[in-house]
Amino acid sequence: MKDEKIKKLVFKLLDPEKNFLELLPDSPGNYIIALNHSATLPKVSISPVLNQYYYNGCYYDVIYTGISKKSLKKRDYKQHFAGNNSGGSTLRKSLGSLMGLKKIPRDKNNPFNGKTKFSETDENKLSEWMRHNLLLFFREEENVTSIEEIEKDLINFYNPPLNIKTNNNTINEDFRKLLKELRK
Numbered sequence: 001m002k003d004e005k006i007k008k009l010v011f012k013l014l015d016p017e018k019n020f021l022e023l024l025p026d027s028p029g030n031y032i033i034a035l036n037h038s039a040t041l042p043k044v045s046i047s048p049v050l051n052q053y054y055y056n057g058c059y060y061d062v063i064y065t066g067i068s069k070k071s072l073k074k075r076d077y078k079q080h081f082a083g084n085n086s087g088g089s090t091l092r093k094s095l096g097s098l099m100g101l102k103k104i105p106r107d108k109n110n111p112f113n114g115k116t117k118f119s120e121t122d123e124n125k126l127s128e129w130m131r132h133n134l135l136l137f138f139r140e141e142e143n144v145t146s147i148e149e150i151e152k153d154l155i156n157f158y159n160p161p162l163n164i165k166t167n168n169n170t171i172n173e174d175f176r177k178l179l180k181e182l183r184k
Contacts, residue, residue, distance in 0.1 A: 006157045009150070011137035013055060016081050016130065024073040025140050030150045031068070031076055032137040032158070033091060034060035039133035041161075042098040044182070048161035048175040053137060060135060064091050064162040065154040067147045072138050081130055086117050094162045096126045097182040 011032060014023050034053055035041070041048070041063060050061040068075035079089045086092035096118050097103075103116035118126060141147045152166065159169040164176050 003157060006153055007054075009139060011053075011055065011139045014076075014136040014138060016134065016136065017132060024077055024138065026071045026073045027140050028069050028142060028144060028147055029067070029072045029138055029140040030147055030154065031066055031072065031139075032062055032154065033064040033066075033080075033160075033162075034062050034135050034137065036060075036133050036135055042095070042100070044098055044178060046175045046178050048172045049159070050161065051158045053158065055137060060137075062158040062160050063134075064094075064160045065151060065158060066091070066163075067151045069144050069147060072140070076136055076138065081134075081136075082127065086123065086126070090164075091162060092123075092126060092130075093183055094164075094179055095130065096122065097179065099126065099129065101126065 009030075011030075012023070015036075032053055035050075037058070037060070050063065052059040053062050054060075066075075080091050086096050093116075101118045101122040104119055105112070106115040106117045107113055117123070141150065154160075155163050155167050156169070159167065159171055161172045161175050162179070164180060167176065
């Protein structure tokens with residue numbers, strides 16, 4: 001998808017401090033997570049280069065983009081913003097790791113399988129930080145193939161520093177390596 005097509009994609013804004021669940025559709029789609037105007041990512045030894053999303057006359061620093069193949073409401077609300085288990089959200093795991101939160105085993109029956117989350121207190125601290133500092137831009141898309149293509153294009157265009165898996169941009173490469181280490 002060309003850059004001009006990316007710029008023409010229409011997203012809706014959801015501010016988790018002002019409104020939430022009622023605005024999110026229970027349908028598939030794409031989303032962009034950006035910093036609120038007064039917010040910054042938690043500081044680590046490497047600062048990422050942030051690209052901006054333009055919305056309604058304002059620019060917002062993009063930190064992550066993702067998809068929901070089933071429900072934006074369930075994915076973004078339940079797993080990201082209101083989640084109590086960062087094991088189900090790479091966004092939460094990354095942000096908590098940047099904040100220096102201590103990881104604990106996710107599975108009590110198999111504590112050595114490498115799957116982690118944060119303590120309940122830290123999960124609550126993370127949820128609160130996210131509500132105050134992040135904005136969610138979302139768009140519905142019924143075609144799952146389109147959702148995946150759009151996600152790739154959004155990652156290529158915005159180079160969000162918290163997207164590790166499919167982000168091959170050399171800018172922020174060192175930041176993503178550090179983030180991978182912090183997430184272990």
